[in-house]
Amino acid sequence: xxxxxxxxxxxxxxxxxxxxxxxxxxxxxxxxxxxxxxxxxxxxxxxxxxxxxxxxxxxxxxxxxxxxxxxxxxxxxxxxxxxxxxxxxxxxxxxxxxxxxxxxxxxxxxxxxxxxxxxxxxxxxxxxxxxxxxxxxxxxxxxxxxxxxxxxxxxxxxxxxxxxxxxxxxxxxxxxxxxxxxxxxxxxxxxxxxxxxxxxxxxxxxxxxxxxxxxxxxxxxxxxxxxxxxxxxxxxxxxxxxxxxxxxxxxxxxxxxxxxxxxxxxxxxxxxxxxxxxxxxxxxxxxxxxxxxxxxxxxxxxxxxxxxxxxxxxxxxxxxxxxxxxxxxxx
Amino acid sequence: xxxxxxxxxxxxxxxxxxxxxxxxxxxxxxxxxxxxxxxxxxxxxxxxxxxxxxxxxxxxxxxxxxxxxxxxxxxxxxxxxxxxxxxxxxxxxxxxxxxxxxxxxxxxxxxxxxxxxxxxxxxxxxxxxxxxxxxxxxxxxxxxxxxxxxxxxxxxxxxxxxxxxxxxxxxxxxxxxxxxxxxxxxxxxxxxxxxxxxxxxxxxxxxxxxxxxxxxxxxxxxxxxxxxxxxxxxxxxxxxxxxxxxxxxxxxxxxxxxxxxxxxxxxxxxxxxxxxxxxxxxxxxxxxxxxxxxxxxxxxxxxxxxxxxxxxxxxxxxxxxxxxxxxxxxxxxxxx
Numbered sequence: 001x002x003x004x005x006x007x008x009x010x011x012x013x014x015x016x017x018x019x020x021x022x023x024x025x026x027x028x029x030x031x032x033x034x035x036x037x038x039x040x041x042x043x044x045x046x047x048x049x050x051x052x053x054x055x056x057x058x059x060x061x062x063x064x065x066x067x068x069x070x071x072x073x074x075x076x077x078x079x080x081x082x083x084x085x086x087x088x089x090x091x092x093x094x095x096x097x098x099x100x101x102x103x104x105x106x107x108x109x110x111x112x113x114x115x116x117x118x119x120x121x122x123x124x125x126x127x128x129x130x131x132x133x134x135x136x137x138x139x140x141x142x143x144x145x146x147x148x149x150x151x152x153x154x155x156x157x158x159x160x161x162x163x164x165x166x167x168x169x170x171x172x173x174x175x176x177x178x179x180x181x182x183x184x185x186x187x188x189x190x191x192x193x194x195x196x197x198x199x200x201x202x203x204x205x206x207x208x209x210x211x212x213x214x215x216x217x218x219x220x221x222x223x224x225x226x227x228x229x230x231x232x233x234x235x236x237x238x239x240x241x242x243x244x245x246x247x248x249x250x251x252x253x254x255x256x257x258x259x260x261x262x263x264x265x266x267x268x269x270x271x272x273x274x275x276x277x278x279x280x281x282x283x284x285x286x287x288x289x290x291x292x293x294x295x296x297x298x299x300x301x302x303x304x305x306x307x308x309x310x311x312x313x314x315x316x317x318x319x320x321x322x323x324x325x326x327x328x329x330x331x
Numbered sequence: 332x333x334x335x336x337x338x339x340x341x342x343x344x345x346x347x348x349x350x351x352x353x354x355x356x357x358x359x360x361x362x363x364x365x366x367x368x369x370x371x372x373x374x375x376x377x378x379x380x381x382x383x384x385x386x387x388x389x390x391x392x393x394x395x396x397x398x399x400x401x402x403x404x405x406x407x408x409x410x411x412x413x414x415x416x417x418x419x420x421x422x423x424x425x426x427x428x429x430x431x432x433x434x435x436x437x438x439x440x441x442x443x444x445x446x447x448x449x450x451x452x453x454x455x456x457x458x459x460x461x462x463x464x465x466x467x468x469x470x471x472x473x474x475x476x477x478x479x480x481x482x483x484x485x486x487x488x489x490x491x492x493x494x495x496x497x498x499x500x501x502x503x504x505x506x507x508x509x510x511x512x513x514x515x516x517x518x519x520x521x522x523x524x525x526x527x528x529x530x531x532x533x534x535x536x537x538x539x540x541x542x543x544x545x546x547x548x549x550x551x552x553x554x555x556x557x558x559x560x561x562x563x564x565x566x567x568x569x570x571x572x573x574x575x576x577x578x579x580x581x582x583x584x585x586x587x588x589x590x591x592x593x594x595x596x597x598x599x600x601x602x603x604x605x606x607x608x609x610x611x612x613x614x615x616x617x618x619x620x621x622x623x624x625x626x627x628x629x630x631x632x633x634x635x636x637x638x639x640x641x642x643x644x645x646x647x648x649x650x651x652x653x654x655x656x657x658x659x660x661x662x663x664x665x666x667x
Contacts, residue, residue, distance in 0.1 A: 042518045042519060042520050043518050143608075157609045158382075159609055160609070187381040187382055187545065188381070188545065188547070188586060188589045188590055189381065189585060189586060189589045189606045190381075190609065191589065191591075192588075192589035192591075192605070192606075193605070193606075193607075195591070196605065214518070214519045215519070215591065216593060217590065217591030217592050217593060218591045220591060220592065220593045220594070221591040221592075222591075244593055254520065255519065255520070256593070257523075258519060258520050258522070258523040259519055259522065259523065259548060260523075260526070260548040260549055260551060260552035261548055261592060261593055262547050262548040262551055262575070262587065262590045262592055263551065263575060264575055264576075264587055264588075264592075265575075265576065266576060267576070268551075268572070268575040268576045270551060270552060270571065271548060271551055271552050273523050273526060273527065273552055274523065275520070275523035275524045275527055276520040276523070277524070279488050279490065279518075279520075279521065280518075
């Protein structure tokens with residue numbers, strides 16, 4: 001498969017009061033057209049920063065991309081000038097954010113906000129872009145699109161606002177859609193509607209999706225491949241079946257076990273729950289070893305001294321953990 | 332149910348809205364509109380529902396933090412809803428609350444120890460030394476260190492702050508603890524730590540929880556009996572086993588089938604009831620069954636006649652015209 005978006009050893013650093021902190025440390029993945037990639041991890045593990053880096057929106061002056069590359073259709077975005085990024089952003093690569101309440105501008109109608117991208121990137125006239133807005137609102141299943149195109153964000157419910165955000169993001173038919181926790185602020189039945197909509201867009205338009213989430217259930221339902229991040233590092237990557245059924249990294253196993261998973265139907269029992277002790281360490285205090293060692297139930301002395309290298313478990317499934325190395329040596 | 336600690340009967344909480352214009356008709360938000368349930372001591376009673384279903388308003392009404400329009404709330408025979416002034420204050424030590432947001436529910440200018448001592452001080456429990464000793468004891472019980480008593484809230488992580496909130500709730504040795512979404516503001520990995528702490532404290536002290544949540548996995552983990560709310564009313568109420576094995580109300584089924592699950596790979600849409608639109612407003616709830624505007628099975632009767640909450644099996648109550656005696660359901664039974 002040809003990859004559309006490719007990250008290689010991406011490094012992002014921030015200047016803070018505690019010194020220079022590496023918030024992304026060698027993140028790599030590739031995304032093919034029509035594929036859905038999940039990025040999962042706790043808050044502060046670098047999921048959203050990865051998304052912002054792809055969009056060329058790392059907050060300056062504190063943050064810098066200090067290494068690695070982001071290739072979109074062969075072009076390196078890290079070295080591309082801002083003007084080029086502006087051409088791509090909202091056009092070829094689009095993003096939807098977690099907070100549908102705050103990511104829309106309250107003083108413009110939703111139609112104007114959707115039309116803006118279409119005018120800017122596709123060169124549509126006022127009337128054409130308005131038609132485009134109505135068409136997009138229909139595509140995201142907003143009833144009475146002709147009427148609602150002239151309404152303001154406060155007249156929409158949370159789920160409807162997220163649909164408007166998606167309509168905005170899709171106005172130029174992007175090849176890549178980055179969805180950063182798109183349903184966290186929504187009710188579960190509305191979340192199901194948004195997931196169905198994203199699936200539909202992927203099937204009809206072939207949009208590649210990067211879904212950022214902390215919910216393994218969403219990963220199971222939406223994605224083809226998954227990367228698990230911890231403290232700015234990629235700790236595991238694999239097909240969704242590998243990650244869910246044969247997780248190789250203790251952190252991935254922890255994430256799967258630390259939320260009670262709903263059990264339904266005959267013989268539904270009370271779900272199991274195993275906590276991950278402790279919290280994500282402050283990034284400026286990371287030692288030389290594995291970032292997860294402090295919280296890992298299986299940590300060995302080596303884990304605290306030496307940073308684990310990525311080990312291939314099976315085709316397309318790799319994890320950065322010394323335990324895998326031990327096992328391989330023992331075998 | 333033989334023994335009852337908390338008894339809520341036909342509870343109504345209505346909020347009058349300002350008139351849009353001087354002679355416009357009066358409008359009312361019927362946040363909770365006729366809700367009854369009993370909670371046995373030492374158990375956890377869960378209330379689930381989406382935003383606007385009225386679950387938090389029930390919590391506030393039980394705490395007497397909002398005015399009750401009608402109905403009663405009784406705690407072990409004492410009618411909380413009828414108490415006023417000093418007697419209400421005295422009763423408050425028996426009911427305490429754990430809040431959703433561990434950031435805004437702690438006073439940033441108070442030290443953690445003082446936060447935990449404050450409820451005892453307000454209720455006039457123990458002397459100064461006794462309160463300090465109790466705060467130390469509570470800190471250890473919730474998994475914090477004694478030397479952290481001197482710190483301010485901003486020096487703690489979100490999970491630790493929630494532990495302070497729990498310690499504060501337990502300070503007056505309450506019988507009933509109302510937990511309003513106590514883990515939903517916390518990071519995934521931290522949620523399990525707090526849930527396990529709540530379970531452990533309940534086991535140790537025989538606490539009774541009224542647990543409000545929108546997270547069905549969490550509710551299944553923690554609750555013995557569960558009420559599902561929709562627009563200010565209970566639509567289904569059952570034990571944990573019955574509700575998750577055999578949900579009867581179409582709304583419950585829609586809610587349960589909307590939860591993303593690990594076993595359901597990339598075929599979520601096929602196995603769920605798809606609810607169109609958003610819940611209607613509690614200002615003008617639809618006539619008849621309140622769910623009828625979104626229910627895929629609704630018939631003419633559902634739109635005109637409000638279904639009563641009735642018992643179909645022992646301990647399994649449901650408000651739906653379409654569910655037959657003995658629990659024959661209109662929707663595809665069984666969930667994969």
